[in-house]
Amino acid sequence: MSNQHADSGVKGYVIGFVASLILTIIPFYYAATQSLSTGTTFAVLFGCAIVQVIVHFVYFLHMETKTDEGRWNFISLVFSAIVVLILIAGSIWIMWNLNINMMM
Template sequence: MSTSTTHDQQGHGSLRSYITGLLLSIILTAIPFGMVMAGSFSKTVTVIAISVMAILQIILQLTLFMHMNLKTREGRDSGSFLFFAVVTLTLVVGGSVWIMYNLHINLM
């Protein structure tokens, strides 16, 4: 009985981790929003900042909200599935953009 209790407690975060995750998510959303609304940055800097903040937010949400921990066996399995999903999504989106670009060039 104690092993299931310990296992259940490992799967859930504390209120403090959820609040920390929420505040960091708000900050990571507000920074690019402020940059876009200010309009004083170049497009390149804005796109890079949005991309970096998006990647940081993905990592933050996977660790604090979804409790993905690559140190455990279950976490490594989840990481493998996540990696497969990211590769598949990248191929689909990249292939779609490539096809649309070629159609645009060839139909002009």
């Protein structure tokens, strides 16, 4: 395993922790104070969630595409995400059709 991760070690973990903390506090603040409209609050929450997922992948899971091992990890992540999305979409589709057919 390569020891050349970006910001590896304690420094990387501290940067990831602080970034995660900030990305958690921002949506909680806007949700608690209701200072923004509902749509804007959802957009801020969704944006912070996406950025936080990326922070976790980079700083805690050390996902990178520079090395051969990192590329395979990334391909595995994409494949897993596709399978999960197919399962979720299929389940929603089946439940929707069951609901429509049972209510007739």
